[in-house]
Amino acid sequence: MKKTLSALAGILLLLVSCKKDDTPVPTPDPVPTIASISPSSGPKSTVVTITGTDFGTNTGVLKVYFNGVQGTVQTATGSTITATVPTAAGTGAVKVEKNGTQVTGPVFTYQGVGYVSTFAGGSGGYADGTGLAAQFNLPSGIVKDASGNFFVCDRDNHKIRKITASGVVTTFAGSTVGFQDGTGAAAKFNQPYCITIDASGNLYVGDRINHAIRKITAAGVVTTLAGNGTAGNTNGTGAAASFNEPLGLAADASGNIFVADYINGLIRKVTPAGVVTTFQNPGSTYIFGIAVDAANNLYTTEYSNHRIVKYTSAGVATVIAGTAGTAGAADGTGAAATFRFPAGITVDANGNLYIADAYNNKIRKITSAGVVTTMAGSSGNADGTGAAAGFDAPLAICGDFANNAVFICDFGNSRIRKLLIAD
Numbered sequence: 001m002k003k004t005l006s007a008l009a010g011i012l013l014l015l016v017s018c019k020k021d022d023t024p025v026p027t028p029d030p031v032p033t034i035a036s037i038s039p040s041s042g043p044k045s046t047v048v049t050i051t052g053t054d055f056g057t058n059t060g061v062l063k064v065y066f067n068g069v070q071g072t073v074q075t076a077t078g079s080t081i082t083a084t085v086p087t088a089a090g091t092g093a094v095k096v097e098k099n100g101t102q103v104t105g106p107v108f109t110y111q112g113v114g115y116v117s118t119f120a121g122g123s124g125g126y127a128d129g130t131g132l133a134a135q136f137n138l139p140s141g142i143v144k145d146a147s148g149n150f151f152v153c154d155r156d157n158h159k160i161r162k163i164t165a166s167g168v169v170t171t172f173a174g175s176t177v178g179f180q181d182g183t184g185a186a187a188k189f190n191q192p193y194c195i196t197i198d199a200s201g202n203l204y205v206g207d208r209i210n211h212a213i214r215k216i217t218a219a220g221v222v223t224t225l226a227g228n229g230t231a232g233n234t235n236g237t238g239a240a241a242s243f244n245e246p247l248g249l250a251a252d253a254s255g256n257i258f259v260a261d262y263i264n265g266l267i268r269k270v271t272p273a274g275v276v277t278t279f280q281n282p283g284s285t286y287i288f289g290i291a292v293d294a295a296n297n298l299y300t301t302e303y304s305n306h307r308i309v310k311y312t313s314a315g316v317a318t319v320i321a322g323t324a325g326t327a328g329a330a331d332g333t334g335a336a337a338t339f340r341f342p343a344g345i346t347v348d349a350n351g352n353l354y355i356a357d358a359y360n361n362k363i364r365k366i367t368s369a370g371v372v373t374t375m376a377g378s379s380g381n382a383d384g385t386g387a388a389a390g391f392d393a394p395l396a397i398c399g400d401f402a403n404n405a406v407f408i409c410d411f412g413n414s415r416i417r418k419l420l421i422a423d
Contacts, residue, residue, distance in 0.1 A: 030054040032098050034105030041109035042085060044423050047074065050081040050096060050105065061099045066108050067092025087423045088112060091385075112423050114376045116389030119407060120167050121415035126157045134169035136161065139409040139416060141194040141249075141396045143203070150398070150407060151203055152416060153192040160192060160205065160216065163416065173220050179210045179229050187222035189214065194396065196249040196257065198272075204257050206246035213246060213257060213270055225257070226274045233264045233278075241276035243268065248290035248344075250298070258298060260287040267300065267311070280315050285324075289345035289356070289396075299353060301342040308342060308355065308366060320353070321372050329360045329374070337372035339364065344396035346406065354406050354421070356394040363394065363408065363419055375421065381413045391417070 034052040042048070048071075055062065055076050064071045064081060066089040074082040081096065090112070094105040111117065118132065125135035139161075141153030148165035151172060159174035171185070178188030190209035197203050203216040204225065212227030224239070232242030246268075248260030258279060259268040267280040267287055279298075288303035298311040299320070307322030321337045328338030342364075344356035351368035354375075362377030380390025392412025399406050404422040 029099060029101075031101055032056075032096055032103055034094065034096055034103055037094050037106050037108060040106065041111060043111040043115075043420060044085055044087045044089070046085040048083055048085060048094070048108065050083065050094065051079060052081075052096070052105070053079060054098075055079065055081050055096070056098065063097040065095040065097070066090075067110065068095075085110070111420060112385070113420055114386040114389075115384070115420045116376050116391075117383050117418050119416045119418045120163050120169050121410075121413075124414035126154075126159075128161075128170050130169065131167040134161075134163075134167075136414045136416070138411055138414060139396070140411055141192070141206070142398045142407055142409050142416065143195045143197045144398050144400055144407070145197055145201060148400075150416070151195055151197070152409065153195050153205060153396075155191050155193060155208075158189045158192065160189075160195070160203070173216055173222050179207070179212070181214075181223050183222065184220045187214075187216075187220075193245075193247050194249045194260075196251045198251045198255045198257075199253065200255070204249055204251065206249050206259065208245050208247065211243045211245065213243070213249070213259065226270050226276050231263070233261070233266065235268075235276050235278060237276070238274040241270075241274075247288050248300070250290045250292040252292045252296050253294070258290055258292060260290045260300060262286055262288065262303075267298070280311055280317070282309065282317070288341075288343045291345045291347045291353070293347045293351065294349065299345055299347055301339075301345050301355065303341050303343060303358075306339045306342065308339070308345070308353065321366050321370055327359075329357070329362065331364075331373050333372065334370045337364075337366075344394070344398075344409070346397050346399045348399055348401045354397055354399065356397045356408060358393050358395055358411075361391040361394065363391075363397070363406070365421070376419055381410070381415070389417075389419075 032054040064083040069089045072084040089110045122132040127135040137156040140155040150163040152161045158177045160172045162172040175185045180188035192205045193208040194206040201218045205214040213225045215225045226241045228239040231244040234242040244263035247262040255272040257270040269279040285305045286303040289301035291299045296313040305324045306327045308320040310318045327340045330338045340359040343358040353366040355364040376389045382390040395411040396409035408417045
């Protein structure tokens with residue numbers, strides 16, 4: 001009997017020792033999911049909102065990656081994360097990591113060096129509006145003012161258009177084709193082709209078929225600075241002077257306007273008082289684009305010679321890149337590089353040049369040492385990075401260097417494009 005009771009006690013003890021632990025088992029941390037990201041494209045420092053589930057609110061356990069490059073998490077709720085895009089992220093999937101567990105979401109398109117987007121203009125025509133809702137008809141000249149507005153020569157609409165920094169397009173001056181001074185729509189142009197701006201905010205337009213240089217004040221008052229509606233190559237003051245299709249303009253710090261007098265093959269100088277002289281006669285070539293740097297050096301594109309030339313303020317010429325008469329698309333230094341009908345040109349504070357290489361449908365960069373590279377472009381109209389971006393005869397270019405960009409008149413596509421030149 002004692003043995004039986006002892007055996008029963010042992011069994012009870014064993015049952016008690018095998019009883020399940022009453023300590024609660026922790027609930028597994030749910031794996032987050034990603035439903036969407038907005039915006040789905042942008043440059044560095046863009047704040048992206050990621051929506052999904054089970055993110056939690058503790059930013060300390062969350063990480064966000066853009067194409068494998070870690071961004072900065074700003075805020076988190078159960079269903080949203082905001083994160084900042086890092087420099088040089090590249091294009092690729094967005095990933096969220098929570099406590100070491102990583103999930104993959106949609107692709108973010110990084111707008112870095114060489115990225116081309118459409119700033120304004122959808123299809124050819126004439127319409128004021130914002131961004132793609134606006135229309136141009138073969139835009140050929142562009143300049144930026146100190147307030148961040150852009151002014152565009154809308155060639156075949158015979159108008160000067162204004163674009164705000166946010167892409168709102170309005171008509172600043174011009175109406176139907178003609179040759180008439182006046183304010184706003186009372187003024188008339190005949191294929192306004194190129195445009196520049198002086199330190200006081202006055203605009204100057206190369207009015208191509210009127211063979212004249214027109215001045216536009218900030219209030220939209222249009223007058224004729226030089227030229228008279230008749231083609232010629234006479235030096236003189238105001239209407240006594242003549243040009244033959246002015247296609248490029250640039251203003252120096254003193255308010256002098258330098259003119260690429262295309263058919264005449266001359267570089268002309270116009271003082272603020274309208275006195276016209278010949279600055280340089282490069283010989284038998286067509287001068288198209290023109291730019292002036294802070295030291296009053298002049299840079300020109302020789303359209304038919306396929307090269308870029310620099311002139312000192314004394315008129316001493318140096319070939320920067322390209323070889324006379326040799327067309328091509330090769331990158332390289334100096335004469336080793338080739339262009340195909342280079343048109344627009346602009347220069348930054350470090351002496352780098354940016355060229356609208358019209359027939360190559362490319363935007364080229366030339367360093368102060370003469371090294372030529374291709375930043376973007378191929379044939380077409382697509383937005384994208386580098387060769388994935390398409391142009392159709394880019395004719396004019398202006399700098400927005402404070403924002404690491406240049407803006408381009410994409411002539412054949414009737415659009416204004418933006419190219420990022422640095423992160």
